[in-house]
Amino acid sequence: MTEGVSRRLALKSLGATVALAAGVAPFTVLGAKKPRVVVVGGGAGGATVARYVAKSGQVDVTLVEANEHYTTCFFSNLYLGGFRSLESITHSYDKLAAAVGVRVVTDIATAVDADKRIVRLMSGGALAYDRLVLAPGIDFKYEAIEGYGPAAEQVMPHAYRAGAQSALLRRQIVDMKDGGLVVIVPPPNPFRCPPGPYERASMIAHYLKYHKPKSKILILDSKDKHSKQALFQEAWERFYPGMIEWLPGELTGGVKAVDVTNMAVVTEDETHRADVVNVIPPQQAGWIARSAGAAAQSGWCPVQAHNLASKLLPDVHVVGDSIIPGDMPKSAFAANSQAKVCANAIVADLADKQAFRPRFRNTCWSLVATGHGIKVGASYEATEEKIAKTSGFISQTGEDDTTRAATANEANGWYAGITADLFG
Ligand SMILES: Cc1cc2nc3c(=O)[nH]c(=O)nc-3n(C[C@H](O)[C@H](O)[C@H](O)COP(=O)(O)OP(=O)(O)OC[C@H]3O[C@@H](n4cnc5c(N)ncnc54)[C@H](O)[C@@H]3O)c2cc1C
Known part of the structure; x- marks a missing residue:
């Protein structure tokens, strides 16, 4: 498949709401006082980075997201099972903008010029950045x-x-x-x-x-x-x-x-x-990360474990499903955890300060029947080579129903917590 065809497929698959944004041509003025962070992708990884960098109050944050609403893949299986409505797992970016001042732009990032530090948008505009975070999730290898x-x-x-x-x-x-x-x-x-x-x-x-x-x-x-x-x-x-x-x-x-x-x-x-x-x-990193040059031959993006900085592009970080995550799985919990490490590293770096020592966590819950949950999870640290697992846990076969019910409840609590963390 040619890159042109692959790009058209990728852009089409991102959804249609960008048509509504056509005509909006944002352009950040070079030389603005605060440093500028642009985040591409408002999912589990990108929305978290945007919120946590903006919370520092010292950085102008622009989030570029193709869609006006985000329907979580997490808990979408519960929708298939009849446990949740689609509405209950669909979230808007309004509060993210209002609460911490993230500028949310509904548009598709079509190109990254890493030398000039500019992201180009489908609407025709462009955004200049001091640091860019790519969090576009996955694309499919249709072929x-x-x-x-x-x-x-x-x-x-x-x-x-x-x-x-x-x-x-x-x-x-x-x-x-x-x-x-x-x-x-x-x-x-x-x-x-x-x-x-x-x-x-x-x-x-x-x-x-x-x-x-x-x-x-x-x-x-x-x-x-x-x-x-x-x-x-x-x-x-x-x-x-x-x-x-x-x-x-x-x-x-x-x-x-x-x-x-x-x-x-x-x-x-x-x-x-x-x-x-x-x-x-089969899957690979989101198209914009690959076309920007942030992905390796495997189709996934290599990053430094301690700050999620791209190993291939300067001033670019990548979080979430697009990365080669070491021992971590590709999950919303993991993306959220990586994003906090990334945000902390960016804010520290822009202020010329020391970042906290990174720690990562993940738990993947699965509902298997009414009130019956199972889980697997782990803690991780950053090493020179990768995000490395330090300890883990998993539900046991033969567990009693009270334990399984408690696990199902934990999952509900986690969903409420992470969506509040992402969208306010
Ligand atoms: C069925 C299913 C169940 C799951 N259950 C769980 C679970 O229980 N727990 C869990 O932790 N994880 C779960 N996951 C995994 C989780 O959904 C993903 O790991 C997580 O969403 C990854 O976050 P991300 O930010 O990398 O990508 P995403 O959340 O996919 O966000 C990427 C965003 O980037 C946008 N985007 C992409 N390219 C561009 C562009 N060029 N310009 C503008 N915007 C762009 C997209 O529109 C999208 O909103 C599940 C996934 C599936 C499919």
């Missing part, structure tokens, strides 16, 4: 699965960027006949939210159990093992016996192609026909 792409995702949704894609997948499951087959195609490592596809299977199964109990879910994995595997399998046997079948990569050989006309998924030596197909393609 990795024959027959899949932006048109095919309207038939076989990935629902791995939340919003319209989540609504489409939910509608397809609700419209499916009882006795239908849902195929889930999880991506190879590394990818956003390692437990995500398996929590999704649990949530879809929860819905089917009560509404279409003769239906089945088939997971065609390219991996031989997955996050919280024993815990998910224990839950599936208990809550959805006979409904979910998981086939590892050593049996499937991975999904090679899809045929949207016949609703077929093709593995190395089998073709599976299904009623609903959820294809989650």
Whole structure:
């Protein structure tokens, strides 16, 4: 795929609200008194950096975000299961602007000139920066699965960027006949939210159990093992016996192609026909990070662990799913944690002061049935090589229901806390 085609695909996939912003042509005046930080991407990573740098009161912060609202991928599986509405996981940037004075620009960053320290915008404007933070999340490697792409995702949704894609997948499951087959195609490592596809299977199964109990879910994995595997399998046997079948990569050989006309998924030596197909393609750093030159050959961005500074571009930091995160998974919790370290380092650096010693944390909760949560988490420190794990924990198989209920409650508390931290 040429870079031009890849760029058009990436920009299209960011959503449509930028059309509303056309005509807005912000340009920061060079020589402004306060140092200027521009953040591209208002998700878990970018919104956090913007808030925490702005809170210092010493920096002008501009957040460039393609969409006017942010629907969280986290808890979008609960929407599929019928536990949450889409509205309840959709947030506006209004309070972020009002509370800490972040200037929120609804636009798409189309280019970075790292020599001139300028970000160009789709509306035609540009923003000058002293420090740039790239937090664009992920893009898909559509070409990795024959027959899949932006048109095919309207038939076989990935629902791995939340919003319209989540609504489409939910509608397809609700419209499916009882006795239908849902195929889930999880991506190879590394990818956003390692437990995500398996929590999704649990949530879809929860819905089917009560509404279409003769239906089945088939997971065609390219991996031989997955996050919280024993815990998910224990839950599936208990809550959805006979409904979910998981086939590892050593049996499937991975999904090679899809045929949207016949609703077929093709593995190395089998073709599976299904009623609903959820294809989650292989992933890479968001397009703007790659086109700026912040990504390595792998498609992900190498960064210094102690401050999230790009190893490839001066005065540029990268946080969240786009980075090579060492031992951390790609999660909203991790992005939020990295973003605070990054914000602290930027403010300290601009003021010529010492930054705090960085510490990182992550927990990934998954809801598997009503009031039944499981979790995995860890603490991390910055070493010369990477963000390195120092200790960890995971739910145990055979835990009692009180513990599982407490874990589910923790997840609800975490969601309320992180969305308040991001959006006010
Ligand atoms: C189904 C599912 C369930 C999940 N569950 C959990 C969970 O329970 N816990 C957890 O911690 N994590 C979870 N995650 C993972 C979490 O959503 C991501 O890891 C997190 O959102 C990454 O944050 P980010 O800031 O890197 O990217 P994002 O949150 O995706 O934000 C990127 C933002 O950048 C914007 N953008 C991109 N390019 C441009 C551009 N050129 N110009 C302007 N704007 C741009 C996008 O519009 C987007 O708003 C889940 C993910 C999925 C898919």
